[in-house]
Amino acid sequence: MRAGIHQQTTISAVRCLVASVPLAMCASQVNAELYKYVNENVIRARDTKIASVERFIKTSGTNLS
Secondary structure, X not given: OOOOHHHHHHHHHHHHHHOOOOHHHHHHHHHXXXXXXXXXXXXXXXXXXXXXXXXXXXXXXXXXX
């Protein structure tokens, strides 16, 4: 099971700090993970919406041309 984004970023931040990486680099790493997570979810939501509209068009017999 995939860890939630809060747990995942917290773990990344702690690992980063424990490894004595400068704080700014740790923040940059966590921000990159959050950005990737948000992008993946936006793309997934968009694809789901497109698929549901396509299904609706196919099942309703709507001709858009």
